[in-house]
Amino acid sequence: MNDPVYRMIGDATRGGIVAVCDHASNHVPAELDLGVSAKTLKKHVAYDIGAAGVTERLARRHNIGAMLANVSRLVIDLHREEDAPGLIPATTDGILVPGNIGADKDKRLDDFYRPYHRRMSEWLEQVQPGLILSIHSFTPQLESKQDEERPWEIGLLYNDDDQAARHAIRLFSELGCKVGDNEPYSGREFNATMNRHAEAIGRPYCAIEIRNDLIAEERGQARWAAIIADVAGRVKVALQTG
Template sequence: MGTPKTVGPGKTGIVLVSDHASNLVPEGLDLGVPPGTMDMHIAVDIGVEGVAERMARRHAIPAHLACVSRLVIDLHREEDHPNLIPMESDGVLVPGNIGADRAERLAKFYHPYHDAMADWLDEADPRLIVSLHSFTPQLETQPDENRPWEVALLYNQNAEPARHAIRLFAAQGLTVGDNQPYSGRELNATMNRHAEAKGRDYLAIEVRNDLIATEAGQARWAALIADVAQRTVLALDAK
């Protein structure tokens, strides 16, 4: 239960990972959240699984996808992060996480996910990792703050791939966030661990979730992200 899944071909130059692709709550665990919560952005990165699967099957970019909700454990946080097991998210209380056994959830979900990703990336030896997330246009707790970006690139120390991708997305007429609405200098746990620490190039991409909520949107963005990733590799290799 909660074991990550991989889709797409084997060894290739570009791969994709997604920490928040699922809204699964394992059997026997009751989070105690209101009805409908598990379909919200606080439980899953809306649209990301569909984009990732299309990139794998139509664009030969294999994907490593989480299969447990971020409300069970946030796989895109450091092990000691205070919100690793969130007790509240965007104004929604998560009663089932109050007093949760942190060590048990790390052992059941976090460590298997990241250990599997490490092995998978070692085997794939990719030229570029795409870390795919989506963000909500407006937080419930910040109703007066709209997020105008259609896509965003996050980065920490290794900014060069992101700079190429920002330029390439902007050339498509898109409004592109540069370390917005989140900063990769603060929220970059998975890529810090599996990319920057290993000297691997990556693109941490956030797509506004209303743009990928439908199959048509997912197909469009799968093609767009695949193209930008491929052209980023060309730009990196041309230097």
């Protein structure tokens, strides 16, 4: 396995704001045959559409150093606990992933998951950020539940620590955004990376979900990166003064 598991963009400022993107890529290493079509790899089940573009712009245009994953969540979901049932999905949103049936879990953990999280731990320990942004995207509807619409433009997820999220929800709302409070997913169920690298260590964070039709193109990615950077800066000030 020679493909890099992650990439770093920009220079993180000690005590500043950083961003992470667990589902940035739909890349499947050449040595793995998942048995899925090229069409499937372009779907949300393979990666968070638009999330990498937003994160790259946060790094390059808004001076927010970033770490992005370089492997599809169909290979291994970096945003799950090691013992989570969906870590190496055999099916996802009604789509079969034949190459994951009977997969060597320990090898996938050693090749992809553990190096990614080890580097993130080292990086965050060096930077000691004042705020972590965890950037994800969500679909307007699930493939398997097309009749259930998700009206939010952006959502803030949290588990036990909702302090930064509360500030962000208020600030996004004041900008006229339709904001989900622990929607479209609950951070009490899906918050693995921030549970590990933020909540467990007492680091402030905003786990952000953006509806992917809003960031599928570069214009939308630039717009939402600017909005998020603005809100994140004000959240950090609020945390420091409040």
